[in-house]
Amino acid sequence: xxxxxxxxEHDVLIIGAGGAGLRASLEALAQGASVGVVCKSLLGKxxxxxxxxxxxxxxxxxxxxxxxKTHFRDTMRGGKFLNNWRMAQLHxxxxxxxxxxxxxxxxxFDRTENGDILQxxxxxxxFKRLCHVGDRTGLEMIRTLQDRxxxxxxxxxxxxxxxxxxxxxxxxxGAFAYWRETGRFIVFKAKSIVIATGGIGKAWRITSNxxxxxxxxxxxxxxxxxxxxxxxxxxxHPTGMVWPPxxxxxxxxxxxxxxxxxxxxxxxxxxMEKYDPKRMELSTRDVVARxxxxxVKEGRGTEHGGAYLDISHKxxxxxxxxxxxxxxxxxxxxxxxxxxxxxxxxPTCHYMMGGIRVDAETAQSTVPGLFAAxxxxxxxHGSNRLGGNSLSDLLVFGRRAGLAAAQYAKRASxxxxxxxxxxxxxxxxxxxxxxxxxxxPYAVHRDLQAVMQNLVGIYRTxxxxxxxxxxxxxxxxCAAKAxxxxxxxxxxxxxxxxxxxxxxIVSEAVTHSALARTESRGAHSRIDHPxxxxxxxxxxxxxxxxxxxxxxxxxxIEAMPEELKQILAEDKS
Amino acid sequence: MKEATLRVxxxxxxxxxxxxxxxxxxxxxxxxxxxxxxxxHLAPDLAVRWNCKAGKCGSxxxxxxxxxxxxxxxxxxxxxxxxxxxxxxxxxxPRIKDLVTDVSWNYRVNSKIPPFEPRKGVEWKISQLDVDRxxxxxxxxxxxxxxxxxxxxxxxxxxxxxxxxxxxxxxAGLEMHPLDGGNRAGLLKDQLGLGLCNxxxxxxxxxxxxxxxxxNAIIPLKERVVDEFYDPLTMLFRKIRGR
Numbered sequence: 001x002x003x004x005x006x007x008x009e010h011d012v013l014i015i016g017a018g019g020a021g022l023r024a025s026l027e028a029l030a031q032g033a034s035v036g037v038v039c040k041s042l043l044g045k046x047x048x049x050x051x052x053x054x055x056x057x058x059x060x061x062x063x064x065x066x067x068x069k070t071h072f073r074d075t076m077r078g079g080k081f082l083n084n085w086r087m088a089q090l091h092x093x094x095x096x097x098x099x100x101x102x103x104x105x106x107x108x109f110d111r112t113e114n115g116d117i118l119q120x121x122x123x124x125x126x127f128k129r130l131c132h133v134g135d136r137t138g139l140e141m142i143r144t145l146q147d148r149x150x151x152x153x154x155x156x157x158x159x160x161x162x163x164x165x166x167x168x169x170x171x172x173x174g175a176f177a178y179w180r181e182t183g184r185f186i187v188f189k190a191k192s193i194v195i196a197t198g199g200i201g202k203a204w205r206i207t208s209n210x211x212x213x214x215x216x217x218x219x220x221x222x223x224x225x226x227x228x229x230x231x232x233x234x235x236x237h238p239t240g241m242v243w244p245p246x247x248x249x250x251x252x253x254x255x256x257x258x259x260x261x262x263x264x265x266x267x268x269x270x271x272m273e274k275y276d277p278k279r280m281e282l283s284t285r286d287v288v289a290r291x292x293x294x295x296v297k298e299g300r301g302t303e304h305g306g307a308y309l310d311i312s313h314k315x316x317x318x319x320x321x322x323x324x325x326x327x328x329x330x331x332x333x334x335x336x337x338x339x340x341x342x343x344x345x346x347p348t349c350h351y352m353m354g355g356i357r358v359d360a361e362t363a364q365s366t367v368p369g370l371f372a373a374x375x376x377x378x379x380x381h382g383s384n385r386l387g388g389n390s391l392s393d394l395l396v397f398g399r400r401a402g403l404a405a406a407q408y409a410k411r412a413s414x415x416x417x418x419x420x421x422x423x424x425x426x427x428x429x430x431x432x433x434x435x436x437x438x439x440x441p442y443a444v445h446r447d448l449q450a451v452m453q454n455l456v457g458i459y460r461t462x463x464x465x466x467x468x469x470x471x472x473x474x475x476x477x478c479a480a481k482a483x484x485x486x487x488x489x490x491x492x493x494x495x496x497x498x499x500x501x502x503x504x505i506v507s508e509a510v511t512h513s514a515l516a517r518t519e520s521r522g523a524h525s526r527i528d529h530p531x532x533x534x535x536x537x538x539x540x541x542x543x544x545x546x547x548x549x550x551x552x553x554x555x556x557i558e559a560m561p562e563e564l565k566q567i568l569a570e571d572k573s
Numbered sequence: 574m575k576e577a578t579l580r581v582x583x584x585x586x587x588x589x590x591x592x593x594x595x596x597x598x599x600x601x602x603x604x605x606x607x608x609x610x611x612x613x614h615l616a617p618d619l620a621v622r623w624n625c626k627a628g629k630c631g632s633x634x635x636x637x638x639x640x641x642x643x644x645x646x647x648x649x650x651x652x653x654x655x656x657x658x659x660x661x662x663x664x665x666x667p668r669i670k671d672l673v674t675d676v677s678w679n680y681r682v683n684s685k686i687p688p689f690e691p692r693k694g695v696e697w698k699i700s701q702l703d704v705d706r707x708x709x710x711x712x713x714x715x716x717x718x719x720x721x722x723x724x725x726x727x728x729x730x731x732x733x734x735x736x737x738x739x740x741x742x743x744x745a746g747l748e749m750h751p752l753d754g755g756n757r758a759g760l761l762k763d764q765l766g767l768g769l770c771n772x773x774x775x776x777x778x779x780x781x782x783x784x785x786x787x788x789n790a791i792i793p794l795k796e797r798v799v800d801e802f803y804d805p806l807t808m809l810f811r812k813i814r815g816r
Contacts (some may be wrong), residue, residue: 042622043680044715045630103697106689108704108711108750115698133708139629140711150680151688158677181669210624244601250627329627332646334601442613486618489585490670493617 005176005185005422010036010155011409012402013175013190015162015217018046019138019391020374021196022145023098023398024405025154028194031406036188037149038157038177040212044146047198047210048394051138052253052325053122054130055102055395056388057095061116063127068092069567070126075389076568078124078284079353079382080522081537082230085560086360087380091389091396098395099131107144109133121258124284124386135253135323141391160186162216163498164425165193165224166417171368172224173415176425180495183488185429187422191409194363194401195221195356195372200234200510203503204349204457205449208240208251214499215506217376221356222505226365228543229378229555231506232513232524233353235385236458238288240348242306247333249348252309252326254387256343257281259322261311263292264342265300271307286384286523289347293458296346306346312339347458351390353381353523354513357542363401369408373401383522432497433488437481441496444479448503451475456511461527465515472511476504505550512552513541574598577649579607580657581619585670592616593657598649604660605633605644608672620671628781631716635672636661641718641779663721676717682736685764689747692754703751710746710790712782715739719776719786725769735766738776738786745790748797758801761794768798 012028014021017039028035039046058071071092076083099117103109109131110118119128133140150156159180166174166187175188197217201209222228239252257263263281265271275291276283283291292307302308311319316339320327323338330336330343356365356372358379363371374394381389432441455468479500484493519533520526542553560568575598580591594615596607605623612619624630626645633644637660638652644660652658666674719738725731744757744765761767774787784790800807 041624041632042676045624045632047625049714050625050627050629100697104691106747106750106753108699108707111699111701111704115700118701133711136629136712139714143711147683147686147688150684158680181673210626210630212624245599246602246606247627325629332628332648333603440613440617442617446613484617490620490673491618492612492620496617 004426005187007187007189008036009189009415010034011191012194012405013038013188014194014196014402015175015220016046016196016198016374016376017043017146017156018048018196018198018374019141019145019394020398020401021194022142022149023395024194024196024373024402025149026145026152027399027402028406029152029154031403033406033409036155036157036190038160038162038188040159040161040180042158043156044142046142047213048138048142048391050251051141051391052135052251053255053258054120054132054137054388055095055099055141055391056122056125056129056386057099057131057392058092058127058129059096059099059117059119059131061112062119066127066129071095071129072564073567073571074125075380075386076382078384078386080384080532081382082521082540082557083382084360084379085564087397089564090360090400091380091392094396095392098392098399102141102144102395105144105148107140109140120255121282122387123254123257123279123282123288125388130258130388132255134321135255135325137391157186161495161498162220163429164421165220165370166421167224168417172370173417176422178429181490183491183494185426189415191412191415192369192371192405194405195370195376196374196398196401197376199352199375200503200506201349202499203448203452203507205453206240206249207349208237208249209349214503216499216502217372218355219502219505221365221367221370221372222509222543222545224367224370225545226367226370227357228509229354229357229540230383230513231354231509231543232517232541233383233522234349234510235285235351235353235523236289236347237350238285238292238347239309239345241334242344242346243304243334250329250333251348251350252343252345253323254285256309256311256323256326259311260314261309262313263288264308264310265295266302267300271295271300284384285387289458290525292345293347302344304344306344308342309345310342312341351375351385353383353385354378354510361400362404363397364404364408369412371401371405373397383524429498432482432484432494435481435483437478437483439478439482441479441482441484441493441500444475444482445496445500447478448475448500448507452507456507456514459525459527460514462515465511468511469508469515472504472508479504508550509543512550513543516541516552575654577607577654578657579611580659581608581611581671582661583619583671584668586668591659598654602649603645604637604647604649604658607649608644608660620669620673622673629714631714634663634716634718634721636663636721641721643716643718643781646781663717665721665723665727666717678732679715679717679720679739682740683743685760686740686744686747687755687757687760689750689753690755691752695752697752699751707746707749709784710742710749712784713739713742714782716781718779718781722775722779724773724775731766731769735769738791740765741767741770741794742784742786742790745794748794758798762798762802767791767794
């Protein structure tokens with residue numbers, strides 16, 4: 001059985017082909033490494049393609065007063081100071097160069113009167129900071145990166161899923177995968193690995209995320225012994241579609257509010273006046289999401305249980321030009337003309353602030369040779385991410401991860417591993433075909449989504465979280481027994497059975513961490529602990545696997561250098 | 574609840590047949606929702622590609638009632654409900670399984686296209702007007718529906734000689750980039766078979782992004798090729814200069 005796979009070898013293996021994975025691969029290539037990129041979908045379909053609003057970078061093209069220090073301060077404030085300050089600093093300092101570089105590779109952004117890259121306002125950003133292309137910035141970014149990657153000679157393994165990292169002497173040396181198309185196995189030998197697999201939204205029922213966002217990268221790292229950090233911080237984007245049912249959760253870009261969109265409740269009240277009179281609709285996402293949730297909960301929601309978001313006071317041509325895909329999305333899927341009337345919107349599970357714990361400079365995890373960047377990594381965003389900081393995160397830390405992974409590979413000895421790991425991985429992957437359980441992975445997935453949606457949502461309580469842990473344990477047993485029919489040829493039910501395992505691991509990590517954090521901070525809101533607790537500002541939640549079981553620890557936040565403290569102290573507003 | 578019948582192709586490269594599935598219809602439901610219902614309740618091994626479910630990634634292409642479409646943007650209530658809705662894989666590409674086809678040829682074609690090449694010494698100043706002109710081409714989500722419908726590929730199987738509308742759109746986006754200094758006319762003429770397109774505009778009709786592929790991308794590129802290779806003055810000039 002062990003010979004039944006093909007083997008490929010690279011210096012650096014990158015898992016995930018969104019913005020972070022592609023930017024990492026370009027940097028590793030530039031270092032002279034041989035690079036393989038593995039992705040679950042076709043190239044160019046990763047979630048980056050859906051990013052709409054823009055890339056945050058203090059280029060000061062529109063607001064001349066902007067600079068990295070303000071961007072740093074906004075990011076730290078948005079994250080309620082739980083951010084890794086060094087990451088927030090590097091991110092703010094390096095984003096403008098990363099955007100310019102993208103432009104030099106052919107990306108075409110909207111322009112100012114002077115011919116510079118145009119920047120728009122976004123929640124939590126002091127200045128107009130988001131470089132954008134209408135509302136399809138992510139598409140421009142991923143095409144630019146993917147075309148450059150293909151041109152420069154990365155090897156892309158499309159529709160291929162990694163199910164296990166291979167370990168030798170405490171460092172990662174390879175990965176086991178299967179081809180989605182044929183169901184055949186493939187083993188990668190690599191001197192270093194970058195995880196850039198994105199988030200975990202598919203564990204919730206209402207989400208903006210596609211099927212791919214099942215937390216596999218975090219689960220792989222966890223199983224390889226890496227630490228996960230601050231897993232309780234799951235961002236619910238305030239504005240997802242709520243009607244019709246099939247489109248529930250699909251993202252409505254924050255650019256609608258950036259361009260002047262107004263939120264109202266059933267009674268026509270501009271309710272953000274109550275929750276954040278200063279920043280109104282452009283408050284941070286955690287605040288706006290909770291505000292909409294509260295309006296609906298207290299009976300002031302719209303017909304389909306959301307809030308109204310209205311941009312129709314702007315000229316129709318302007319709306320169509322600045323928000324073309326929103327215009328089409330509502331017109332075609334919801335029969336709503338957003339130039340004439342309001343949209344109905346409500347919170348949707350969108351982004352994971354927590355993830356694999358990494359070193360700020362190198363993006364290396366706590367396991368040697370294993371790196372992580374983008375949404376799969378934790379640290380930059382603290383307890384709440386600002387809109388626009390994700391695309392810049394992908395570029396800044398994708399580059400850093402690719403650089404450090406290539407440098408690590410240069411020093412590392414050749415990849416080797418014990419083949420018993422491959423035998424185990426094969427056995428585990430094929431188990432659903434011979435399982436006796438009557439439930440299909442789809443049924444277990446629906447149950448998991450209900451648990452996370454109802455018990456680990458925007459507002460949390462101890463009772464709910466404890467109940468969720470009990471339910472998750474039951475689901476783990478069900479999932480391990482779930483059976484699939486058919487062959488190994490492109491079989492989505494079988495594919496889901498592995499994704500389900502990853503979702504269960506990250507869901508448990510989220511729930512454990514949420515239970516422990518007895519305060520409300522950023523995206524984590526505990527009804528039974530509604531306030532910030534200064535003690536929790538000083539530590540991270542860490543999840544790690546020990547002797548086969550999930551363990552939680554706390555880790556103190558490193559003291560911030562004086563010069564950064566001063567930046568935060570300036571402008572107390 | 575209302576029900577509809579979906580008649581879906583089940584099979585692989587060796588062949589197959591359509592199978593009927595009864596699916597409950599919710600308000601505003603799209604064909605992809607119905608396919609997901611089938612996966613989740615009736616046939617977990619039904620192979621379907623999809624990602625964003627919002628018309629932005631171009632993964633869920635198929636032929637619905639004979640027309641190439643994104644299943645995530647095809648509303649059930651826009652289709653006749655009194656007869657089965659047929660969902661077949663894209664015909665121009667080799668079948669893998671059910672609705673999933675082998676589109677790897679597209680990626681091979683794409684790799685032949687020289688990338689953006691900034692002109693020497695450009696200042697990175699661009700007017701919005703110039704950006705607007707090429708935005709249209711850069712909206713492409715690579716759903717490959719234009720490739721599927723194009724008769725040069727679909728009926729005449731000229732994959733070796735012809736790049737297809739998608740890649741003419743990509744080249745138009747590069748050629749009309751205000752700072753690009755590359756020249757892809759020779760490539761278009763000799764390797765990508767631009768001349769094989771006889772402007773029937775089928776590609777434009779199926780494009781979910783409403784890119785006017787024929788009028789705005791293909792015809793201007795054809796003009797470039799003509800200017801470069803068939804314009805008598807240019808030919809004379811070339812002869813004189815000896816190149």
